[in-house]
Amino acid sequence: MFAQRLAQVAPSATLTVAAEAERLRRAGVNVVDFSAGEPDFPTPEHVKAAGKAAIDANFTRYTASQGTPELREAICARYKRDYGIDITPAEVLMTVGGKQALFNAALALFDPGDEVITHAPYWPTIPEQVKLVGAHPVIVPTDAADGFAVHAEAMIAAITPRTKAIILNSPCNPTGGLVEESTVAAIADAAARRGVWIVVDLCYEQLIYEPVPHNLPKVLFDRHRGRTVLAGSASKSYAMTGWRCGWTIAPKELTTAFNLIQGQSTSNITSITQKAALAAVSGPQDAVTAMLNEYRTRRDNIHAWLTAHPAITCVKPKGAFYLFPNISELLSPDGLRTSADFAQALIEKEHVVVTPGEAFDAPGYLRISYATSMEQLREGATRILRFAESLQPAKASASS
Numbered sequence: 001m002f003a004q005r006l007a008q009v010a011p012s013a014t015l016t017v018a019a020e021a022e023r024l025r026r027a028g029v030n031v032v033d034f035s036a037g038e039p040d041f042p043t044p045e046h047v048k049a050a051g052k053a054a055i056d057a058n059f060t061r062y063t064a065s066q067g068t069p070e071l072r073e074a075i076c077a078r079y080k081r082d083y084g085i086d087i088t089p090a091e092v093l094m095t096v097g098g099k100q101a102l103f104n105a106a107l108a109l110f111d112p113g114d115e116v117i118t119h120a121p122y123w124p125t126i127p128e129q130v131k132l133v134g135a136h137p138v139i140v141p142t143d144a145a146d147g148f149a150v151h152a153e154a155m156i157a158a159i160t161p162r163t164k165a166i167i168l169n170s171p172c173n174p175t176g177g178l179v180e181e182s183t184v185a186a187i188a189d190a191a192a193r194r195g196v197w198i199v200v201d202l203c204y205e206q207l208i209y210e211p212v213p214h215n216l217p218k219v220l221f222d223r224h225r226g227r228t229v230l231a232g233s234a235s236k237s238y239a240m241t242g243w244r245c246g247w248t249i250a251p252k253e254l255t256t257a258f259n260l261i262q263g264q265s266t267s268n269i270t271s272i273t274q275k276a277a278l279a280a281v282s283g284p285q286d287a288v289t290a291m292l293n294e295y296r297t298r299r300d301n302i303h304a305w306l307t308a309h310p311a312i313t314c315v316k317p318k319g320a321f322y323l324f325p326n327i328s329e330l331l332s333p334d335g336l337r338t339s340a341d342f343a344q345a346l347i348e349k350e351h352v353v354v355t356p357g358e359a360f361d362a363p364g365y366l367r368i369s370y371a372t373s374m375e376q377l378r379e380g381a382t383r384i385l386r387f388a389e390s391l392q393p394a395k396a397s398a399s400s
């Protein structure tokens with residue numbers, strides 16, 4: 001009855017878990033919700049004010065589908081300021097969040113039968129969008145033992161004559177890992193030799209905790225500019241998830257193709273959002289720094305609290321706002337067999353909502369969003385530890 005392409009695509013597991021949390025909350029249950037993939041902070045005041053001013057000034061009509069020239073100029077200025085790269089407004093297109101940025105890339109670049117390489121654990125939308133356009137995701141696993149590092153050799157080894165693109169996500173949702181500059185350089189060189197596109201999801205680019213070199217735009221522009229797509233978003237850095245603002249930075253001809261797709265689908269992103277995004281991108285950045293500092297403190301606390309349990313191990317995230325602990329030692333054939341079972345039982349017994357690793361192609365793990373208050377983190381950690389204790393009293397007390 002429906003189009004065949006739907007048979008390939010899985011629903012968003014992260015949204016399903018969030019809906020379960022909402023259902024419990026409405027039923028009056030005291031839920032601790034660690035599923036949210038969005039900041040708990042309000043949008044910064046000056047950004048909200050710009051949105052309100054846009055309405056009052058009747059800036060409420062269609063704009064160019066690519067986005068207003070002033071906003072695209074501001075994106076160019078920001079990438080010059082942050083990364084030292086020169087781009088022109090003709091290479092920028094404003095999208096309905098980073099999701100549409102990536103989907104435009106999938107629609108414009110991937111044909112049925114093409115292979116698209118990415119790394120796991122991954123944000124599920126990445127492979128699902130590849131499938132939606134009839135292409136095949138090729139998944140290269142990474143390992144918690146070395147901090148979920150993406151290795152260039154493994155990515156390059158996955159290239160075949162059918163490979164159309166490589167999608168990288170750094171900082172990574174769900175692992176919080178960064179793809180190192182040297183890795184991206186090696187991948188870019190191989191991609192350049194094989195005519196393969198590189199798409200980088202930079203959704204969390206401003207949420208990196210330690211000052212490490214991470215200028216992926218420059219590395220890619222120096223080596224492979226003609227076939228690089230950068231996908232950005234205002235959602236996480238500026239606490240603007242509901243405004244729906246993202247962008248692509250891509251060669252002019254490809255940006256024209258994106259604009260063709262968008263002109264026949266959504267047209268421009270909301271005019272009001274564009275004014276707010278202009279204030280976000282070109283105004284003071286103190287709010288971004290303040291949120292980052294708060295996320296860092298939360299990360300350190302929740303990481304310490306959970307890893308105090310002998311059966312929970314966890315790589316400390318370098319960016320984004322998710323903890324990705326391994327709880328496989330708490331699973332057993334005659335108890336909770338999978339991390340999905342674990343997450344379900346955790347909701348039922350302790351009313352703590354987390355996303356099971358299965359959603360990210362990483363069974364045995366849980367994703368915990370720490371974009372929530374310290375009180376909630378403390379309470380949730382207490383409940384998770386109590387739950388873990390109830391599963392493995394002998395082991396936990398033997399080693400404590």
Ligand SMILES: Cc1ncc(COP(=O)(O)O)c(C=O)c1O
Pocket residue numbers: 037096097098099100123169172173201203232233234235241245246
């Ligand atoms: C890795 C990653 N990329 C892109 C996005 C897209 O976010 P948005 O469409 O709100 O910009 C998300 C949102 O959760 C994400 O986690």
